[in-house]
Amino acid sequence: MALDAQTLTTLAAGEPISAFSAALVAILTGAGLVALLAQRLRLPTIPAYLITGVVLGPSAINVMGRAEQVHGGSTGALDFVGDLAVVLLMFGIGLHLDLSTLRRGMAPMLVAAAFSTLLSTLLLWPAATLLGASATTALVLAMAGALSSTAVVLRLLQERRELHRQHGRVALAILLVQDMVVPAMLIVVPLLAPQSATDAALDTSPSSNMFVRAGLTVVAILGIVVLGRYALPLVLDFASKCGARSMEVLTILSLAFAMGAASITQLLGLSPALGAFLGGFLLSGTLFRHALAGQIGTLRDVALAIFFTVIGMRLDLAAAADHLPTILLGLAGLIVLKTIALTLSIWFVGSTLRIALTVALALAGGGEFALVIFNVAEDAGALPKTLTTTATTIIVLSMLLIAPSMAFARMIASKWRLAAVPPWGKRATALLDTHAHDDPNAHPLRHVIVAGFGLVGRAVSDRLINAGDRVTVIEMNMQTVQRQQRLGRAFVFGDVSDPAVLESAGLLEADALILTIPDEHAVAAACTTARALRPDLFIVARASYMSRGVLAKSLGANAVVVEEIVTAEAMEKIVEHELQVRAGEVPVTPAPSPQASAPHPTPPDSPSPQP
Structure with a gap:
């Protein structure tokens, strides 16, 4: 049937495109093109998404503003996509945390990871005050800066097939421990907001329901643990035997559990990321963990692309240009102080100086969870918007330097032996030997x-x-x-x-x-x-x-x-x-x-x- 002018007019008179849809199309298109270019240049994609956000943000194209102006409505639904991305990311990290694979040599790795995170925080805390932050705000910046990029570092190690090597195993262990610390940080950060002291004072009154709330929190967490540890595996086991579409049912049920756990923790005043992490961790001991991780992987990657692009859109280039000396100084301080803290911590538990320095340079940059913490801190009032822009710019630039930093570490390792171990470190218990039997070359x-x-x-x-x-x-x-x-x-x-x-x-x-x-x-x-x-x-x-x-x-x-x-x-x-x-x-x-x-x-x- 031929389409006449009247038919075309009728078709064109349909529902108008919403501002959310227009902005989403622009974000996905821009993120996809930039990610493709980053892959061709062998660059990590997460910083590429952040750069895409800067280009699409109010400092340049201003996609959201134009979409709201032309199509009407609001683009606020993109924040929901960002929240979903964080939930999926934490759920995936929980799924991948198999403690049974880390039991051998767990003690030195826990010491190295915990000590490096603590030492990095202590070194970055006073340095953050140079950005004009108060003591509590500087602590938020220091905790976020102590984290490294799990996504970027592991992706680069995987591409070079270095995860099974000594420095790859050490880096993986430290990153996993850092990821386990993130939920605790997400709980602490809102408490550092100025209004938290007032809220705490109110909670000390006789009519306070603080103890009731604490009791409800404990009961809710125990309920999530019981459901995730005992009930849900039985349901998933039953679903896996129900036919050809069982994988689809498994994924839906698992995501429902993750979102439910996230909603419960948010309802109790805790971070939804904590509930999602707990849900994934409870499923990590089941036979479904690898299949579920693969099923949610694509959805998580798409949501993360939108999330990091939206984070990049929050950068104000004009404000960053006004604080360029501060940003450059902060970038240098972040990399140098974290390199020192990580090198000392890894060397302290018995590793060679070469392994310690290689891992330290790989983890010296900032991480994606620092951006999540900045987002939570700003929403809670613990971080001013001006400092959020400066700190986010520093983290983004440091993530862009991860790949060159790892290349520099390989160059140092090839030129200098750096085989020194601490006087108290014995070769048999050194961190680099804790997984020697896992080396494919030894099998x-x-x-x-x-x-x-x-x-x-x-x-x-x-x-x-x-x-x-x-x-x-x-x-x-x-x-x-x-x-x-x-x-x-x-x-x-x-x-x-x-x-x-x-x-x-x-x-x-x-x-x-x-x-x-x-x-x-x-x-x-x-x-x-x-x-x-x-x-x-x-x-x-x-x-x-x-x-x-x-x-x-x-x-x-x-x-x-x-x-x-x-x-x-x-x-x-x-x-x-x-x-x-x-x-x-x-x-x-x-x-x-x-x-x-x-x-x-x-x-x-x-x-x-x-x-």
Whole structure:
């Protein structure tokens, strides 16, 4: 049907675009383009989002102001997206905190992390007063400045495959402890606001309900713990057995729990980030943790892009230009003081000076949670807006310097040995040796990841294990995963095309990935994801048809086993053998077949000789 002028006019007379929608489109477009440019230049994306916000903010394009002026309405809903981003970020950090992996060598790492955070705060506190801050405001700035960027540092270490190295493990431990301290900081910061003293004074009156509120807080936290530790895993376990869309149900239920926990803590006057962190941490001990982390990862990344862009839009370039000497001095002070504090703390617990300095330079910059703390402090009245602009500018600039700082650390490590350890530090208990047995170079076994535990997956796994290889299986059937884990096998629940699931299975250090699942769409997605994470990984894929095999090869598979070709070869061998027997060319023997020559796979419930 042709569209005439009247029809076009009618279509154009629909609902007007809201200011929120217009601003959101501009933010996502700008953030996406700048992130693409940052990836091409091998720069971290979070500072790129902040720079995007500066360009789109009132100091330049003023996207929000123009959207409200042209389309009417308010763009305040973007603040809700920012709150959602913080909740998802804290929930994800809670999911990734597996304390069982940190028990070995936990003591020196806790000492290094706690001492470095405390020492950084103590050194930055008096320095922050040079920015014109009061004692309490300077303490807020110091606590925020003591934090490092988990997102940027881990991303850079991962890209260089340095997470398994000594300095990577130390940096990871310190970052995890810092992330665990963030909820406590988010509780303390509002108490440092000027009005907090007045509120506290009011709470001391006989009619105060302070004790009632404290009791409700304890009861609510205990309720969240009971639900997250006992009730929710049972519900998720039931949901995982309900069909093909179980992963969708798991994600929805988990996000509902995280948002509910965040709402409860906010209702009690605490930070919603604390509730989200607690919800994620309670689920970190379940089999669903890796799958859930992967499922919420995309939503979290989008929300964080909006959050950091909106944070960047709060920067006032004119005000920053007026305080340029202060900003440069603060930037230098932040990096120098944190480098000193981190180097001394890590060296103190027994690390070499080279490892200590390498980690210190990587963590010397500010972090994304400093921006969250500034946001909370400003809303609570604990941080004036002018200081927020100055401090945010310092943090943003320091995050931009993380990559060059890590490159500088590698240059120092390559030129100077710096092997000195403290006189009281023994090599056997030094921090750098706490995870020596986790070094892939020290493990003689080859590591192979097998996706799927059907008949093909079982046969492949058993053959590899009998050959002396270390095998990790990724499987979507929760009952199978639970049963095999009880038998002592290395199984991970989740979708093989999910980056978080692949990384949890050890893809970054694996020698090969074998895709035995019959779902060809999942095989194609897994090839793409695995190749992006590990360009040098050897990938073998299964395909039913030749066309699908060609597709898998084009997406990153090194080798493909096509069922059509294998069937044809087997049938040809059987027929050729029979013809040779009839012609008297070979003695009468059973015709060869793959089924006759292959060992039978172990039953699902029998233990296999996993090393």
